[in-house]
Structures are given as structure tokens and as C-alpha cells.
Amino acid sequence: MALTTNRIRTTIRSKLVVPAALGHVGATAGGGMATNDGTVLFPNACAAATWVIPIAGLNVGDTITCLRLRGATAGATAKTIAWGLWKSVSASGTITATLVQAMTTDTTATAHAIDIETYLTTQEKATVKYQYFVLLTITTDGVAATVDISSVEVDVKKTFGQES
């Protein structure tokens, strides 16, 4: 017979896998999901195209400690992959978005796998009324450079078990 209780609190570390395809085009178009592999492709000649990936799977009270961006680039010319963790909160008449931390920018020109890991300088505790997202800003040259984004992995400390 199992013991049933609400008096045990357990903290765990979890890695949320957030597919890039859960996101959407931001204020500057360029990236799209016209592939059959569940990724988001930025073709050549993107000029600071943005893509917003909402972080699904967070609960109030979770602590975000680290993010990793996964994907691939093709072409041997310039590209810039900038990304950051953002949060937004409602106010009267507007919703205010704030940069939690800018992540390490990838400017490697050669084709490579994207695997950028950035720990938060100050761990971010998910707070009531806030929602969190990753904002990608991708620039590719006009020749043959492309960027393909697969997912964001989010390291989170979660607490289970005690009723709040």
C-alpha cells in the first residue's frame, strides 16, 4: 500500500526541452517553420529577424539557472545568432517586457552545430504574473548562410510536494 501525503517537499533539477517550433515570428520577419523536421529555419539575407519562443513548462516558484540553444548553421560566411531570456508582466495599458539576461552570441562564420550554454549570473525565480520567453535575433548574410534552430533547453530547479 502506498503512503499518501502532502507533507513531503522535494526539490529536483529538471531540464525543460522547449522546441523552437512552439515559437512564432517576432517584430521582424525572417524565420519560418517550412521544414518537416520540427525546426525553425532562417534563410540567407535575414536582417536581425526575430523569433519568440515561450518557455512552456514553468510553474510559479521554479528557479531558472541555465539555458542552452540548439541548432545548426550552414554556409561559410557571416551570421550572428543573438538570444536572451526575457520576462513580461502586465501593467495598465501595456505589457512590459524586461531582459533577464543576454546569452552568449554566436558569430562563428563556418558551418557548425549550435550548442550555446549560458548560466544565469543571477538565478531567476518564476514569479506570479510573469511569463518567460527567449527572444532570438538572427542575421545571415546574402550569400549562402542559413541558421536552423531546434530547441532551447532550460535548466530549472523545481519543488514538488508541499501544498502552497
Added chain:
Amino acid sequence: MSLTTNRIKTTALTRIIVPASLGHVGATGGGLMANDNGTVTFAQGGAGVWILPIKDLTVGDTIMRFTIRGATAGAAAKTLAFSLMKSVSASGTITASSVQAATSDTTATAHAIDLETYLTTPSKVAVKEEYFVKCTMTTNGAGVTATLSSVEILVKKTYGQET
């Protein structure tokens, strides 16, 4: 040293954050996500529907409350209606039904949307069901917009015992 067991079942209340931009346009267009804020904006004159599926529910979870977060701008009329819905598959169709509607937000002045609704009868997630929030946003008059940020779902979960 950690204890590994599947013989302890723990219940807990947790609040799931569901970003509004995880949703999609419903039967009536109007909501736009083309911004860098992770939000969904309904421009002036819209009467759009936005469907926000609730991720991270598990069969057996009990939904206790849902809270809509966002903002409106402009000093003219707007009607923001929200309903927690569930759907289930049947032969030839999928049937959606309202679990509970929130009190409509009809405040004319610009304000933050922070609309909390406790379910009269907490809803236990059953096999074959999926849950979503249906947002019906009507904005009228010059300069009126409504923007959705997220929905927070208060859920009672059970952890620990393998099923």
C-alpha cells in the same frame, strides 16, 4: 544518499504558467503575435478569438482556478470574455464544452487584466480530455487594444506513485 521508491504518493498545489503566445487564432481572426514581447495583441475593432491550450496537465490533475493576465489600452468600450473549455473525441467529431466562464472584463479605461476565477466545481482531468482557454476579445472605438500575456492555472497534482 537519496531514497528511491514508488510507494509514496504526494499531492501538491502548483501554478502552471501558460504563455499566451502558445495559442493560436480561433474561428474568428484578430489576435496578432508579431511582436518581441511574447504577447498577443488584438487591435482596435477586433472581435477575435484566441485559443490557448493548457500544456503540462496530466490525467488525474485537478484544476482549481485560472487567471488571465494582460493589459488593455484606450478609453473606449471593450469586452473581454474568457472561458475554460475542455474537448473530448467522439465518433465523427470533437465536442468542446465550457467548464466555467470567467466574469467578462468590460472596463472601458486602460487597465491591467488580472482576472482570477475559481472553479465552482474543481475539474479533474480525465482520460481523453484536453483543456484550453477560449478568449473572445471585442475592442471598439479609437485606440482600443487588448493584449494577452499569460494564463496561470492552479492545479492540484499527485506525484510519486507509478501508475
